[in-house]
Amino acid sequence: DAGITQSPRHKVTETGTPVTLRCHQTENHRYMYWYRQDPGHGLRLIHYSYGVKDTDKGEVSDGYSVSRSKTEDFLLTLESATSSQTSVYFCAISEMGDRVPDTQYFGPGTRLTVL
Amino acid sequence: GQNIDQPTEMTATEGAIVQINCTYQTSGFNGLFWYQQHAGEAPTFLSYNVLDGLEEKGRFSSFLSRSKGYSYLLLKELQMKDSASYLCAVNHNQGGKLIFGQGTELSVKP
Numbered sequence: 001d002a003g004i005t006q007s008p009r010h011k012v013t014e015t016g017t018p019v020t021l022r023c024h025q026t027e028n029h030r031y032m033y034w035y036r037q038d039p040g041h042g043l044r045l046i047h048y049s050y051g052v053k054d055t056d057k058g059e060v061s062d063g064y065s066v067s068r069s070k071t072e073d074f075l076l077t078l079e080s081a082t083s084s085q086t087s088v089y090f091c092a093i094s095e096m097g098d099r100v101p102d103t104q105y106f107g108p109g110t111r112l113t114v115l
Numbered sequence: 116g117q118n119i120d121q122p123t124e125m126t127a128t129e130g131a132i133v134q135i136n137c138t139y140q141t142s143g144f145n146g147l148f149w150y151q152q153h154a155g156e157a158p159t160f161l162s163y164n165v166l167d168g169l170e171e172k173g174r175f176s177s178f179l180s181r182s183k184g185y186s187y188l189l190l191k192e193l194q195m196k197d198s199a200s201y202l203c204a205v206n207h208n209q210g211g212k213l214i215f216g217q218g219t220e221l222s223v224k225p
Contacts, residue, residue: 031211042202042217043158058212090157094211102146102211106157 004107012113019078023091031094032074036087081114119216126222135188137203149188150202198223
């Protein structure tokens, strides 16, 4: 299994508070991704990173920001959490040049509840 | 636009064979992935197709037809532990970004 951890694994917060989720990898993979998973929508890409300090938006990026100052860490921040951001958040990593390029390996997920 | 369709739910019997279909319409194509996701867990990689044809891996096989925008995942000798959600995802550009379908919830019954 790919070495990916996410913290916290569960979080309950209140509307309007800032929240930061952390993804940490030990695989030295170049690409990292943040998804959210909601019933009826499947996995949707929030932001992704193709290297240190190189990030770009996904399809549902509004209300989220990211940072990657080290290869191993990718942070997702909700500047002011809203109830619509209640979801399960997954981090994923991938590396070009794998036997199956672009295969994404997922972390265990963070369940976030915004009251 | 980008669209990936798969059935929402399927039910099958232990020991049987089940086929989960996926159709896609995307602006580009660089491969199709199948993932398995048990309830409350992370998705795990099952298979990858980039050329037309069948890829077999033990009890699981995956088929791709690029001209038809169609793939299926075939599960043989079903076991109770195969009860899970199966996600179809398309890599639609060189950047490695995946577009996921909503997933098919498979229930295997005795």
